[in-house]
Amino acid sequence: MKNLITGAAGCIGSELAEALVARGQDVIGVDNLSSGKMEHLATVLGKSNFRFVEADLEEPSAMDRVIQGVNMVWHLAANPDVKFSEGDETNKDLRQNTLCTYNVLEAMRRNGTRKLAFSSTSAVYGLSKLQPIPEEAAFPHPISLYGATKLGCEALISAFQNLFGMQCWIFRFANIVGPKVRKRGRTVIGDFILKLRQDPRKLPILGDGKQAKSYLLSEECVEAMLFVVEHARAPVNIYNLGCDDSLEVTAIAGMVAEAMGLRGVEYEFAGGDGGWPGDVARFCLDVSAINRLGWKARHNSAEAVSRAIRSTLAAMNEAAGAGALPACKP
């Protein structure tokens, strides 16, 4: 089995590479290193069944250089920033998510590669009236450019699957947390640690702190992807990937403060429902489909976040205060 992982130097991509290489499979890892980091690949670089290629999938011919002989593509490369901030280009997600996914699909079609696993997101659902959110029960209305363009990816995959005889596994991720670290504090855990290191007495919190989301450890995310690809045999297989509960942001703040040994931290809420425009402030995924298939997360949201806080703090101490912060994004 020859695998191609896009976004291989990211948090999930690198853990997936490690898992596949450990199984003795051939893996080509592709990344443009815009947010992925080579050190994430430390455990597989040099292994005879792993090869890394730096390439940007926005370049239509980039895939052609690496796809020969590949049986299975794990397309994880994407804009890792769920937030749209004032001044951002409004087509960043369109380019890095939808257009790159088209480039991947088209290269697969030309090369005759038939199997694709894709990292979609719970953000495709938008503000769902059904909670927990099942995979198939409602038409999605994404409220972020990230979620919208990931839905555009899913739709393209669905059409390519039908037109060109592919087989696809689409994973709608909960918020993924884990030990891999990077410098920018884009995740709630890293954000809180960074802020509390700057000022241990008070913690600014986006929104009203009542945002509540599902969390899953990156190691379990990778395990679940491998399990589903092995066990789900439909032409298109779509699974929510998370645990069956959610966790409030304020609870995470308390867990971070406690793990840092801080007491009496004052929370300063920015106010408003969501953390940022396009934020789906409260959601919980219906994971009964993947449970029925035979896989269940071993940690609930609080346990996953707790472990991620500890591993993040450990990694930051190891990085000797270099400002490294958790990398994983939903």
Added chain:
Amino acid sequence: MKNLITGAAGCIGSELAEALVARGQDVIGVDNLSSGKMEHLATVLGKSNFRFVEADLEEPSAMDRVIQGVNMVWHLAANPDVKFSEGDETNKDLRQNTLCTYNVLEAMRRNGTRKLAFSSTSAVYGLSKLQPIPEEAAFPHPISLYGATKLGCEALISAFQNLFGMQCWIFRFANIVGPKVRKRGRTVIGDFILKLRQDPRKLPILGDGKQAKSYLLSEECVEAMLFVVEHARAPVNIYNLGCDDSLEVTAIAGMVAEAMGLRGVEYEFAGGDGGWPGDVARFCLDVSAINRLGWKARHNSAEAVSRAIRSTLAAMNEAAGAGALPACKP
């Protein structure tokens, strides 16, 4: 009220322009004339409240030249070909549907234009288990590049609406038929007329002839769009637009033959479920939502097709055998 219609020289766009101009509203019509035709605009060209601009929306700055002062955009420009044929570029729909819609949305955002009506399609649903198909009851799985990229458009509109405070009306069209004519026989009515003129004894029919779809006259389509925009006041308003039944392809063949005065035509079925790869062979739209809003199609599918056959034949006779054929697409 200043309106901008993209795809204004198309079948639906030109009828919409006529309706808005007749109401005394200002209309700017934009079209790249790749499939639209200037003669469709004969009734409005020269009117003081209508202006035509030839422009291609794939060019990101094209919209900037026309959007100043516009309150309401009717974005109908799209790849009119639902079929993907061997040899077609696989990114044609992505470019002409999703990317052009992004360009429209981004120009609206920069210009502060807040109202958008969009011609989506029943093809976004793909192979729905629910028949007739309601707007909100299931996650869509498009099976054509046309349907997939229109779903990508809807998702982008949903995100822009939320992030930038727009108001949107999304119409999922049934198969639209009508009197406007063009040279290429892409629609079932035009295709059958053309074939029967070539050989009145036999008629090749795609698929098994049991394909059954919902049909709506273009004049009623335009009427419904205007009605919904006037009466539906949510931030995002999504409506199936059609009648409540469907009509089999073989029945249409019989109606065309009869209208042409032919008897004993032999049908030659190509076989297979759908007319082409990505064809949703059988569907019927749930139109109870638009009915509840207060609008109902005056003609069922058979009546709409019957009228379209007559108007098409009349237009072709008028065009004195110049090969003109019906233009409207779902």
